[in-house]
Amino acid sequence: MRDGMPVVVTVREVIDETPTVKTLRFDSEFAIRPGHFCMVWVPGIDEVPMGFSSPGSITVQKVGEATAALTSLTPGDRIGIRGPFGNGFTPNGRVLAIAGGVGVVPLYPLAVNGSVDTFILGARTGTELVFARELSDLTDLKIATDDGTAGYHGFVTGVMDSEIDLLSYDTICVCGPEMMMKGILDRLSDAGIADRGQFSLHRYMKCGVGVCGSCTIDPEGLCVCRDGPVFTGDQIINSEFGTYARDASGQRKRV
Amino acid sequence: MRDGMPVVVTVREVIDETPTVKTLRFDSEFAIRPGHFCMVWVPGIDEVPMGFSSPGSITVQKVGEATAALTSLTPGDRIGIRGPFGNGFTPNGRVLAIAGGVGVVPLYPLAVNGSVDTFILGARTGTELVFARELSDLTDLKIATDDGTAGYHGFVTGVMDSEIDLLSYDTICVCGPEMMMKGILDRLSDAGIADRGQFSLHRYMKCGVGVCGSCTIDPEGLCVCRDGPVFTGDQIINSEFGTYARDASGQRKRV
Amino acid sequence: MITLLKDQVSVGGVDLDNHLILAAGVLGTTGASLSRMRRQGAGGVVTKSIGPVPKEGHAGPCLIPLAGGLINAMGLPNPSRNFVPELETLSGEPVVVSIFGGTPAEFGEVASWFEGIAAGFELNLSCPHAEGYGAAIGSNPAMVRACTEEVAAFGRPTWVKLTPNVTDIGSIGRAAEEGGATALVAINTVRAMRISIDLRRPVLGNRFGGISGPMIFPIALRCVYDLYEACSIPIIGCGGVSSAADTIEMMMAGASAVQIGSAVYDDSSVFKTIADELYSPDGVPAAEIVGCAHA
Amino acid sequence: MITLLKDQVSVGGVDLDNHLILAAGVLGTTGASLSRMRRQGAGGVVTKSIGPVPKEGHAGPCLIPLAGGLINAMGLPNPSRNFVPELETLSGEPVVVSIFGGTPAEFGEVASWFEGIAAGFELNLSCPHAEGYGAAIGSNPAMVRACTEEVAAFGRPTWVKLTPNVTDIGSIGRAAEEGGATALVAINTVRAMRISIDLRRPVLGNRFGGISGPMIFPIALRCVYDLYEACSIPIIGCGGVSSAADTIEMMMAGASAVQIGSAVYDDSSVFKTIADELYSPDGVPAAEIVGCAHA
Numbered sequence A, B: 001m002r003d004g005m006p007v008v009v010t011v012r013e014v015i016d017e018t019p020t021v022k023t024l025r026f027d028s029e030f031a032i033r034p035g036h037f038c039m040v041w042v043p044g045i046d047e048v049p050m051g052f053s054s055p056g057s058i059t060v061q062k063v064g065e066a067t068a069a070l071t072s073l074t075p076g077d078r079i080g081i082r083g084p085f086g087n088g089f090t091p092n093g094r095v096l097a098i099a100g101g102v103g104v105v106p107l108y109p110l111a112v113n114g115s116v117d118t119f120i121l122g123a124r125t126g127t128e129l130v131f132a133r134e135l136s137d138l139t140d141l142k143i144a145t146d147d148g149t150a151g152y153h154g155f156v157t158g159v160m161d162s163e164i165d166l167l168s169y170d171t172i173c174v175c176g177p178e179m180m181m182k183g184i185l186d187r188l189s190d191a192g193i194a195d196r197g198q199f200s201l202h203r204y205m206k207c208g209v210g211v212c213g214s215c216t217i218d219p220e221g222l223c224v225c226r227d228g229p230v231f232t233g234d235q236i237i238n239s240e241f242g243t244y245a246r247d248a249s250g251q252r253k254r255v
Numbered sequence C, D: 001m002i003t004l005l006k007d008q009v010s011v012g013g014v015d016l017d018n019h020l021i022l023a024a025g026v027l028g029t030t031g032a033s034l035s036r037m038r039r040q041g042a043g044g045v046v047t048k049s050i051g052p053v054p055k056e057g058h059a060g061p062c063l064i065p066l067a068g069g070l071i072n073a074m075g076l077p078n079p080s081r082n083f084v085p086e087l088e089t090l091s092g093e094p095v096v097v098s099i100f101g102g103t104p105a106e107f108g109e110v111a112s113w114f115e116g117i118a119a120g121f122e123l124n125l126s127c128p129h130a131e132g133y134g135a136a137i138g139s140n141p142a143m144v145r146a147c148t149e150e151v152a153a154f155g156r157p158t159w160v161k162l163t164p165n166v167t168d169i170g171s172i173g174r175a176a177e178e179g180g181a182t183a184l185v186a187i188n189t190v191r192a193m194r195i196s197i198d199l200r201r202p203v204l205g206n207r208f209g210g211i212s213g214p215m216i217f218p219i220a221l222r223c224v225y226d227l228y229e230a231c232s233i234p235i236i237g238c239g240g241v242s243s244a245a246d247t248i249e250m251m252m253a254g255a256s257a258v259q260i261g262s263a264v265y266d267d268s269s270v271f272k273t274i275a276d277e278l279y280s281p282d283g284v285p286a287a288e289i290v291g292c293a294h295a
């Protein structure tokens, strides 16, 4: 067993990405592959999973107590990082990336390292688009907003249906709200290319290292933290994915 | 910390060396240097220090309970070995080896690997000489017996005084009863070459690895098991060596 | 190394496919996860400990790997009665339901939910970091006996899992035996903690927790050895087992089978890995080695 | 890493040259050996435990290194009163004499031999493998209090060393405090054993013993943390300390100083090695970090 004590990092810079999303840049970097995540220890509050938006940063949306604390940190504050964890994306050939909301976080390093040809970025509204400017320099970027305030008016799946030749991509990397990802998986499946999809899943995580079992998915009992978080479409097509998940106590709840 | 559980070996062969000394040859070999020793676990009885007479054997004189048990083992019996331990001899140039009784054990591998030019082997009586035949093939062997039944009539120091040009040797390796070793150290010291002497000491040992402190010698507090068992003459000339030692309880007793 | 003959294994009334059982709380939160461990070679599985009401567990960090072990304070997260449907696809399998509670009646209530479903029960009287549960009860012989009696009354195999964090584990084992336990499981995690020196605070959300994994193997072995002398029901050795040699060593100390938890961290197929090395056609019958180090 | 300011250190009435003390029974059998540890950087030393009569200790094997720790059952070998002359060359040095006995009177008798010689006493109420001594007494609060009172009556600094092998170490610590202890030392070794599977028997001559070294660090840390909350006299942390970081972590848990034993196995100059890293001119005062993880 390797020592996995949290590495304490100091926040160097806090970048406002959107009204609810901030990037925290640390004083140290981690040896990540795109799609890796970490467990972020917010002292006195909790430890929560977060994707790496770069080797030295996380990008956090405020949704509850831990994320509220994270998004109110200022330079000089310290947090603990365990990781990098997980398998990460393994793209090959022509790559399409599809992100919804902060789902863009694990996909962003993939674009930064030049792996992504086309990027579909969705958000509720224009001001909530994360990394849009950077991504337009790095990829052929297509934007979708639920309210039409920027790009395509509707969901990312609408862009897929109207503007994308799915079969021309060898790998489709996806991260976002589960129902969005489910919609994409259905389309890949209909096109007979579920295996080209790489989906970064979210499940309730406690240990992050494949021991506690809180993040396992039915029916194979795979651990999202260790066997994932990235799964191919054919791995999850006949699973709980898109239907239910489990909360902190292990009780099922609809997604 | 390295795992140091005893390695269990099977006795393959038992060789009668003298009426009181037997060699136990194992089914496995250890990576030894001449002068290394091991802790020999005699199940149900005790664990005692023994020199290696070869990478795969020990040579034991019956003096008490543990050695009585060891010398009555037969092929197929099993014992535990921890080691090799200690520093071993570090001969250079022309080498004189001087052994008394089973003190020959740690010096024998030195002769086998061709390092010894002259060997003075002493014993109480002719039948108690250990490895004499082998040593006469390997070295210029000189024998001394207390009762004159073989070789020089007297102690090994008598041979030194009468037949040896001490200054012509760069290293003098010694093992035997402490008073014998003391006599040799005195002679080296008188000749101004105490530093050429390498003496393999005996002290009560419990752990064998420099932790328990039972084998330490005054006044430096060196551990015979770890800093030794081989010390140069100048290291021990102003020490308890030749005067007293400690028993299992740590009480001093004259040697 | 010595190997075992693969044969029928039955411990404390539960029939197992081999001597290697998944320990409670490790990859045992869902039916699917338990099934996976079975597929990956576990001869039997123990569920996450189930309590009288759903619990979310302690705030994180909940588990930290160390060199040589894992330190955790999960805080007994569990879905309570909602765990029942998880076991639907596992009927007939050697699934032992781990139970915790604050009173004998709570133990009994939880057991009743699984009466027709579980191959047996395991009483968690030993979790070292849940106020009022686990070890808080498990260090009191009278409580141990009362809780055991309550669950044993169902007439199903009743294993009692003990904490090492007591002055005399033998007296606790005897209390469980008197209460009708069919086997003892030793041990749960050892009270422990770590501090982040950079943040100057304990690293677990709960401040302290328990340690498992190779670091506690010599401690667990000693508990099994002591219980073998103090009690006469079968013992299941648990704590730091991660190899076939460890399994044999536990059995020689007195264990009729072993449970394995933390070792899944290094190898999620650890059961198969161990079984492949542990069994051979010319192995010895387990009965020959169980407790042989007491001779 | 955070460093400490090198300053006067006084713990429970004993003045030390730094925060790093040689633990009892490790290279502490002779005056020469204790002196050597002082020369190699120990800020103070504790002797091998001395008892009312000479003892040879258990039959071997007495100590076995494991990956991550040492397991031992020395059996308290000691020269008893003949140890007195060993300390002749150490007068005025921070040498604490460790004492064991079977009754309060025996503790008092041994202490009397060293009255004018020792910088302080340490009561070994915690050795886990000596019938009728050590932990056999140290798990009974009334006995702990009585033995402590007997030795504290000499008016010299009186440290009491505790065993982790109890249900509630806090209550034992309080008993020592009530008996007049000036400091607590936590912990002695943790009950443990190993078996040779080839020989089918326990590997220690005494069958079982105690484990020390890195494996027990998280256990010792927790004991220190618990004692800091339960008691108000200084605590000396002991168990698995082998680096400057470990020292800081122990201090944050509540230790005013640390004792180091097993770490000499990997590095006989471990005191110097640690001190070189632990202290710096711009370090923080120890008082700032002792117990800071309780905030």
Ligand SMILES: Cc1cc2nc3c(=O)[nH]c(=O)nc-3n(C[C@H](O)[C@H](O)[C@H](O)COP(=O)(O)OP(=O)(O)OC[C@H]3O[C@@H](n4cnc5c(N)ncnc54)[C@H](O)[C@@H]3O)c2cc1C
Binding pocket: A037, A046, A047, A048, A049, A050, A051, A052, A059, A060, A061, A062, A063, A064, A065, A066, A067, A068, A102, A105, A106, A201, A202, A203, A204, A205, A206, A229
């Ligand atoms: C692999 C992975 C990568 C993630 N990457 C990012 C990221 O890069 N940026 C980002 O903003 N968010 C990310 N998330 C989501 C993030 O973990 C949650 O938003 C966060 O845990 C919420 O915590 P809270 O205390 O603020 O909210 P709470 O009020 O505690 O919970 C709000 C919701 O967040 C989720 N959540 C809470 N705790 C956890 C947990 N321990 N594990 C999983 N989900 C939890 C639950 O769905 C919960 O209902 C990721 C999640 C996972 C599993």
Ligand SMILES: Cc1cc2nc3c(=O)[nH]c(=O)nc-3n(C[C@H](O)[C@H](O)[C@H](O)COP(=O)(O)OP(=O)(O)OC[C@H]3O[C@@H](n4cnc5c(N)ncnc54)[C@H](O)[C@@H]3O)c2cc1C
Binding pocket: B037, B046, B047, B048, B049, B050, B051, B052, B058, B059, B060, B061, B062, B063, B064, B065, B066, B067, B068, B102, B105, B106, B201, B202, B203, B204, B205, B206, B229
């Ligand atoms: C480094 C070293 C190498 C040795 N090599 C050999 C060797 O190659 N061949 C050989 O025959 N003998 C060797 N000895 C001596 C051997 O260890 C003792 O003869 C043996 O321990 C006696 O044990 P016993 O139970 O038979 O005798 P006991 O009756 O227990 O004791 C007889 C005497 O042996 C010595 N002794 C006993 N136990 C120990 C112990 N644990 N450590 C050290 N001395 C002890 C004491 O002087 C004691 O008075 C060596 C000793 C040392 C220290």
Ligand SMILES: Cc1cc2nc3c(=O)[nH]c(=O)nc-3n(C[C@H](O)[C@H](O)[C@H](O)COP(=O)(O)O)c2cc1C
Binding pocket: A211, A212, C023, C024, C025, C026, C048, C049, C063, C070, C072, C074, C076, C098, C124, C127, C161, C187, C188, C189, C211, C212, C213, C214, C216, C238, C239, C240, C241, C259, C260, C261, C262, C263
């Ligand atoms: C993450 C984790 C969760 C655990 N949860 C439980 C539990 O719910 N009930 C229980 O009785 N033991 C629980 N344990 C203890 C284990 O079942 C086992 O007793 C302990 O880990 C020692 O075995 P090991 O070294 O093989 O892991 C848990 C251990 C870990 C590491």
Ligand SMILES: Cc1cc2nc3c(=O)[nH]c(=O)nc-3n(C[C@H](O)[C@H](O)[C@H](O)COP(=O)(O)O)c2cc1C
Binding pocket: B211, B212, D023, D024, D025, D026, D048, D049, D063, D070, D072, D074, D076, D098, D124, D127, D161, D187, D188, D189, D211, D212, D213, D214, D216, D238, D239, D240, D241, D259, D260, D261, D262, D263
């Ligand atoms: C070989 C050995 C001998 C010991 N002898 C004693 C002893 O005589 N008295 C005592 O109080 N503790 C004794 N101990 C326990 C140590 O003092 C210490 O409490 C324990 O080893 C934990 O510290 P460590 O991990 O730094 O070794 C001994 C430990 C070892 C390894």
Ligand code: FES
Binding pocket: A204, A205, A206, A207, A208, A209, A210, A211, A212, A213, A214, A215, A216, A223, A224, A225, A226
């Ligand atoms: S979070 Fe614990 S197994 Fe995945």
Ligand code: FES
Binding pocket: B204, B205, B206, B207, B208, B209, B210, B211, B212, B213, B214, B215, B216, B223, B224, B225, B226
């Ligand atoms: S025998 Fe233990 S220190 Fe040498």
